[in-house]
Structure formats: C-alpha cells, structure tokens
Amino acid sequence: MATSIRMTGRPALRQFVRHYSAPLDSSIPASKLKYVPTSGTYPKGFLVSGTHVGVKPANKSHPDLALIASERPAFGAAVFTTNKFQAAPVQVSRSVLEKRGGAGLRSIIVNSGCANAVTGQGGVDDAWAMSSTASAQFQQSSQPDDHLGPNSLVMSTGVIGQRLPIAKILNKIPVAYSNLAADHAAWLTTARAICTTDTFPKLLSTTFTLPGAQHAGIEYRLAGMTKGAGMIHPNMATLLGILCTDAPISADAVSTLLTTAVNKSFNCISIDGDTSTNDTVALLANGAASPSASTAPISSSTTPEDYAAMANILTSFAQQLSQLVVRDGEGATKFVTIRVRNALTETDARAIASTIARSPLVKTALYGKDANWGRILCAIGYTSPALLASGAESVIPARTNVSFVPAENSASRAEGVLKLLIDGEPQAVDEERASRLLEDEDLIVDVDLRVGQAEGTYWTCDFSHEYVTINGDYRT
C-alpha cells in the first residue's frame, strides 16, 4: 500500500498487521557500500555469531540474534541510557556488571526485532533468561561457576511495549553458540544481526600499539559494531555499541576508558537525557594479546602513559564508529559536523553544538541545500539557559562567527572556508559557491564564539522527506 494513500485517506481494506523493526531484506544501498568493510583485523580470543530466530514473525531468514563471546573471562563495562524508562535488558546488564564488579564476563547476547522495554517483571525475567542461557553455554564448556551469577550482558532493540518471543530466542542460543567464529564473515553477520532500520551493518576494526616497555612489539586489536538509524539524537531508535579488544585492561580502567570515549563520541550524536529506553554501549577487554600472564593491565594509576594512549585510541575509534550511525540516519542525505570553538566552557560549546544539531529548521535547510546562517544563529541564540554553564556571557552576538567549511576529501575542499557571519555581521554570500559547498555530502558548520577557549563537536545529519516517511510509517 503506497504511503501517500495510507497517509491521506482511510483505506477501506487497512490491515492491522504490525511490522516491527529489523530490515526485511539485506540489500545495502550503493551509496552506503563504502562504509561496509570487506575485511578486518579482529581481536584475539573473541568469537562471534549472527543467527536467525525470527523475533519478528515477518523475518524468515535474516540473523536477529547476535552473540559476542570471549574465549576467556574478560573485564567489561557499559554505559547505559539515562531515560527514566529503562528497558529490561538495561536493568539486567547493569545488575550483571555490578554483581561481578565488571570481571569474569564471557559474552554479550543481543536480539533485534523487539526492545523488551516497558514489559514489566515478565520482561526482566526474559532478559535474565537470555543472560543465564548464554552464560550456561560457557559454563558447560570451560568455565567453572564463580557463583557471581550470569556472565553475559544482554541487549535488545526494536519496538517497545512488546514481550519477547522468549522460547524461540532461548532455543536458538545454543545454535548461536555453536555458530561462533572469528573470521570477517562472522563479524559482519553479527553486526548485521543487531540492526533494525539500519540500511547497512556498522563494523570497524583496527590495530594499535601501546607505548609501555612491556607492550613492545605487541600488536593489539580493537573491533566494534554499532546500530542506530533512528534520529541522530537517538531517542526511540535504540543505539547499541559493542567494543572488543585483546589488550589487557584493568576492570576499573575498562569502565573509565569507556566513559571517556563515549562522552566524546556516542554522546556527541546524542545528549544526556535524550536517549531511548535501551541505549547501551559496552566494552569487553580480554587481554588475549598480552605478552604474558604477568603483564600489568592498563590502569590510570600504575601505567598512566599506556592509559592515556588507550584513551586516545578508544575515543578516536568510538568516534569513527558512532559517526557510522549518523551516516545511516533515517532519510539522511548529509553528514554534518557542528564544531563550536572558543566557548567559555566545554559545557557551553556542547550545549550550543547540540542545539544546532537538533534544530529542525537548520536540518531542513541543510536538506534543501540552503546556506541559511540565520537559522544557525537563531539556534545558537535559543540554546536553553538551563544547559549553559556561563549564562549571559556564553554568547556575545557581536563576537559570533559562523562559517561553512568543506570537509576533507569533499569536492569543494579547494575553495576553502565560506564565512557567513563575522563578529555578528552577516557577510555577502557568494550563492554559487554556497551552492557548490552544499552539494557535498559532508560539511562542517564552524561556530567561533570568541569568548573563551573551549570546544565541542557534534555530528548530525539533515532532515528529509524520507525521515518523515520512515517515522510516520514505522510501526503500523
């Protein structure tokens, strides 16, 4: 049934069949293929699988159950949604981490197709059952029970308010376990299994070294997958992220490193308090590439240099990973970096960048390829005082500068910066040049406040007709 018909009339034969999340076919748009890796370098001691369950009855073949496992007990941490309505898997994963102090983790079990959110005690029981059943696979095979309860984190993504088809899922967990593998194909299938309305699987991997003498000559590895595809300030469209490394990191450091990285990456495509019921980003570190069992794990107190290096590596990697979510924003045609510089505080810079990134008027102007600096300025000006640290001093109109900067590798890169507003004064804009710049898929909006030295960057996309179509038509 054509959307335009459904929207404007009341069709006589409307059928009340709900189509939940998760892609119904596996075709990836040609424009997104460049973001899907064809090979990778994956961390040692991690095995993954993507298995078909059919959480959505309409899904007859696509993988919708992901298992990410470590061959040895790993340290782990997770950053969870701040939404007041916390989904059952969030409650359970938080509890698993607390009970074991972030130690002895063996896996993360993820289903797409149903978020298991706002599902009451039954939903919590279901999430525990997923965690326990996944944990049991490893207990049977290799790990003696440490009496700290299940060692598997749980994530779910999809429509909220629906119970999981829990028997189907539990029955397939042994299959997921037997499907575990370490090759690129397995990682890609797993990344696909966590997707909902995403148009492509989001998977990255990298290698890195650490400066400490004990790490000399060791190549560590880091891999991650994510899913999003909803709004770029994700709210109901759940944001999930899973990072795995074979570097040896202490339990405390896993937690602080993840928080540091997420604050400069996943939280810069979102804001505190503006998250879905299910958002979760987790990090597992199993130390499988350690030179020896006696290698001291990375820690901020005992190996500060390695810790700082690891923080940079993880932050940069998480930024690249989270940017893939923006690349796949629902209906997005542009990737826009909002860079606010020379603010009094980082809080101010982030609040202003976030306000610009959220403005529907800015986002529709970008979609319309309109160099409408007025809307950007307006958004700067209405940034909520409740979010600013510096009150009236945070923005001084007569010092405010706004420019469009061509992104690296963009077609109009050679033309340089296009200044729209200098010290509060609008500039005569060469509309032909602006037009060329706005034809580029990537664009940087640079805001120079000239009141301090702090900086904040957000990544966002535009607001298109397709966004309205997708979100006016998601559930029914």
Place this chain on the structure above:
Amino acid sequence: MATSIRMTGRPALRQFVRHYSAPLDSSIPASKLKYVPTSGTYPKGFLVSGTHVGVKPANKSHPDLALIASERPAFGAAVFTTNKFQAAPVQVSRSVLEKRGGAGLRSIIVNSGCANAVTGQGGVDDAWAMSSTASAQFQQSSQPDDHLGPNSLVMSTGVIGQRLPIAKILNKIPVAYSNLAADHAAWLTTARAICTTDTFPKLLSTTFTLPGAQHAGIEYRLAGMTKGAGMIHPNMATLLGILCTDAPISADAVSTLLTTAVNKSFNCISIDGDTSTNDTVALLANGAASPSASTAPISSSTTPEDYAAMANILTSFAQQLSQLVVRDGEGATKFVTIRVRNALTETDARAIASTIARSPLVKTALYGKDANWGRILCAIGYTSPALLASGAESVIPARTNVSFVPAENSASRAEGVLKLLIDGEPQAVDEERASRLLEDEDLIVDVDLRVGQAEGTYWTCDFSHEYVTINGDYRT
C-alpha cells in the same frame, strides 16, 4: 522550478533570486476558512490599517505594513524573545517602553517580509526611524510632545540578516496613517499584513464585563491578532501577537496581566529560550470604554477582583489566539493538546509536555496516524533533568499513565478515552478504535504522572512531508 528537481540535482539554470517571507497570494485554504472571522467586536478608540509597501520586491499588491493605533494615549507592555540575538525592533520597542514607563503609547508599526534582525547599528537606526515616523503622525494631529521620545512600538518579521528597504517603508507610513479605520475589514487587512508564511490571518475579538461596581453595565472589548506559521516551538519563524482592549488598566497591571496570559498561552506553544530573534507579544489598553475619566484603572492592589477577572479573560483569549498559530503550523494536519497532570510541580509538568510536543518521533507518528505510545513514553523519560524541578521523583515509570482523549466536537468523541498505558503497563490497544481516533484533526494526549497535583498543557501539531518541503525551500 520544481522543488524535487532543486533538491536532488544541481539545475543548470539555477537563478539566485531570493524569495522572502509573506504570502504571494491571498487564497486561504478551504480547511482554514473556519478560523477566519467574518465579523467582530473591536475595542473602542483603536484604529488599524494594512498597507502595501512591497518589502519583498516580489510582493506587488499584498499589505505588508500594519499600523495599530489608539486614538488616545494608551498603557502598553510587551513580552519579548529570550533569544540572545535580539532583533533591532525588539531592542527599540523595549527601549520605547522603558523610556515611557509603559505610558503614552499611540501605536504599533509592523512590517512583514524582512525581520530586521542581525542587521547591526544600521538596523537599529531603521527600527527607530519606523517608530519615530509612526509617532510623528500622531504628534501632528493631536498629541503634544511629552519629551519621552517615540510612542510607537515596532515589530518586524521575515528573513533575518537583511536590511529593511527603509525609505519605502517610511514613505508609506503616512499612507498607513491615512488608511486607519475601525471596521472589521480594516482589522482583517491589518491581521493579514503581519503574516509571512501563514496561510490565514489570525484575528479574534470578544466582549467582556468586569465584576467591580464601577464597571456595572459596561461592555468592554478585547481584540487580538497574531502570526506564526513556523515551527510550533517557534524559532526562526517569528511569533508576533498584538492585543488591544478598551478597558482601563494601570500601567503596572498591563505588564503583569500580559506576562500571566503569555505564560499560559504563547509560551505553551514555545518554551523559554526557544524563540526567534523577533518574537514579541504586546498589549495596549486605552481605557476608551471607561464609564468616566475618574474610573479607577484595574490594578492588582486596588481592584484585586477586577484584576483577577481580567487575568482570566486575557489568559483565555491569549490561549485561543495562540492556538491559531498551531492550527497554521507549517504543514500541520493535526492539532494536538499535550496535557500532563498530577506532576509534582508545574515546572515538571510543563517540561514534560514541552518535551513530548517537540519530539520529531511523536510528531511524525501523529502525522502517520500511529497510536505509538512508546514514543510518548520515551519522550517523557528523556525530559532533560536540567528542566525538571523534582529530579528522580518527577516521573515514576510504574505510576505513569498515557491516554488518547478525543477532543470536544471530534467525530470519535462518543467513544471516550483510549488508555494506552496504565501505571506503566502497556494496554492491549484496539487498533481500529485508535485508527478512528487518529483520523480526527484534534486530539488530546493525556499523561497522568500520579506523583503530585500540578498540571501543564502544551499545544502542538504534527510533523509532515509538507513541513520539510516548506522549510527546505523557504529562503532560496
């Protein structure tokens, strides 16, 4: 040039002609005609006119200069945008009111087609010139100079960053003065002259009485006009409101009554800090219907009963007026009342109502006629902690109730309330009933938090394809 072509390709013959705001033809959509009055009861001693200037070169005939005048000096007050970038007319109107302590006002001069915002000192000079030229008309005719400077408030609305064609405007102010009239046609033309992308003029009038003995038998009158048409949380689309009454009100009371009324009306289709550079709502009270010159003006201290009555009348009237802005939201197909009840504080209730009203996912679901309570719940849950007064106590998931309530006079009114969530538990929703309810143009989203007794209401509309079209294509 078709929008779809302009959006998706780079037309060879693109012409860099800007089309600014203000309607290019005067046809009113059939569905909006019911909101345009065919007669009215207008306050005594007020004269109005709408005159063609051609602020936008493309505007060859439609009125774009409004003059609202009082035959005698009036008390006045205005509520201005909190945006950090305050347009020149806002700065000038604020200064006019301060210099004269809200007394001795004779007129409000308004142009559409150009906002005179972010235009530097030249723009401020232009706004003063408009105020002075309007004031001079009355000085010549009747009023001796009180040496308090110009007595005309100034408003502008349109694209920002462009200077006014000031000579054209000043030359037409004497024409606007000579066009002044008191009949319904004049009020309607004036209401039309302040419009930009509005699809219909927004004009209301009413009569009222006051309880005090000195007002016995007197019928007072109140008229108002407004314009909006942008986002319902208006940001760049300027919100202007002009209220006129012939009741006798003290200068102080004019100010506090207006603030009270705006907080429960125009500020409930917007939020503090989320406003355009030009937003202004003004009230003039000329006392022309006073029984005698010795009648004590309404004041909170000396006539508290009359003051309270006036506050109720003005608030209710301002609510009706501001709701017309929502009715004309760009691309809007629905009028949605977001009612949050039984909150701990009014601050909480308003913050939550505002967050729901702003959620693109909620608004696209309403457009898609989708009873998606999950998105409403999610928005409740991510209301920014910075905006809530009661922290973690503000929302308790297990007490939260969400219902759809048919609006008065709606087709599905007889079917009663549709409960979606009771005490945090999703209800089995009769989708056919939900579908009927969502076919109605008007809908109430009722959120019962069950944690306190405070209430807050916002009015909003849905988010449609047409919104994207209008805002992707507004300036160029």
